[in-house]
Amino acid sequence: MDLTIIKHAVECDDGVKRLSMRFLKEHAAEGRSRLSRDLCTQITAELNRLELITIPRTLPTSENDFVWIIQKSSIMGEITTIAAVFANLDILNQNPLPKLFDNYPNAKDALI
Numbered sequence: 001m002d003l004t005i006i007k008h009a010v011e012c013d014d015g016v017k018r019l020s021m022r023f024l025k026e027h028a029a030e031g032r033s034r035l036s037r038d039l040c041t042q043i044t045a046e047l048n049r050l051e052l053i054t055i056p057r058t059l060p061t062s063e064n065d066f067v068w069i070i071q072k073s074s075i076m077g078e079i080t081t082i083a084a085v086f087a088n089l090d091i092l093n094q095n096p097l098p099k100l101f102d103n104y105p106n107a108k109d110a111l112i
Helices: 004-012 021-028 037-049 075-091 105-111
Strands: 016-020 052-055 066-071
Touching: 004 016, 004 021, 004 052, 004 066, 016 021, 021 037, 021 066, 037 052, 052 075, 066 075, 075 105
Parallel strands: none
Antiparallel strands: 016 066, 052 066
């Protein structure tokens, strides 16, 4: 699995790129007919190796869905990482800002 083309595309767009799951599948496993949960896990691991993160954090299995690919070292990557920490702390009832996600339920779901 070689996703370096995606890494370069993200770098060219200031560290953030919106791509379809179909596009990711075609570059991750050319010729594969179906986007499975297992393939999504493999794609996530490869993107992580390339210092990239996604929103939503858990990749969808529908090829029609779009995801954001973010370079970890970019400003948006750092902001996303911090927000994910708050989302995980919220699940553990340890969030120092307990009402933070009351107005942003979709954000919390995407960050977990």
